[in-house]
Amino acid sequence: MKIDCCGLACPEPVLQTKKALESLGEDAILEVLVDSIASKENVLRLAQNAGYEARSEEREGGKTIIAIIKGFTCNIASDTKADTFLDKTLFLKSDKVGEGELGAKLVVGFLKSTLELPKLPKRIVCVNTAVYLTTADEDSPVMQILKVFEAKGVEIYSCGVCLDFYGVSDKLKVGKIGNAYGTIEMLFGGEGTISL
Secondary structure, three states: OEEEOOOOOOOHHHHHHHHHHHHOOOOEEEEEEEOOHHHHHHHHHHHHHOOOEEEEEEOHHHOEEEEEEEOOOOOOOOOOOHHHEEEEEEEEOOOOOOOHHHHHHHHHHHHHHHHOOOOEEEEEEEOHHHHHHHOOOOOOHHHHHHHHHHHOOOEEEEEHHHHHHOOOHHHOOOOEEEOHHHHHHHHHHOOEEEEO
8 A cells, every 4th residue: 555645744644654554454565655854754653663664765856655564563672671761751842941041941950850860751752942952052951961861761752843843853963753643642641741
């Protein structure tokens, strides 16, 4: 089966891919055509999280074809660090906690303090201006903190639509590009959400 998701805004490529996969029988291949980095990353992650093998190939005109092989289950190793995480999501809606210079200092302080907790949140989701945190300069204090979270195994996602809106998609330095469907799944699927 082949589906064309070019020109579709987030989360439509993921939703269309999910529906197509559900309609296919076992041992089938789904080819998905996308035309943005965010759509490519999100469709690949959907397939991999569902346990399917997925491969992508760049095409002319900035398009990518993704082949998802249904009926092949990946052997995903169990998380040996499971006891170091809480199944919680840290949901960041801004690059500041409050306003101005103080708000910028507070977000760094809160994130740094979170690293000191005995158990870390399983994931961090950045939406709206919080995507400025994951696209900050390499030597900025917030980037250094986020790199430590990632090194410890915390999943970090930045809203693809937000990255595009603020024109910083090409500046993502930590984590992966997320989508609305995946974010909602994380917020409702875990044991809770902490919002800043």
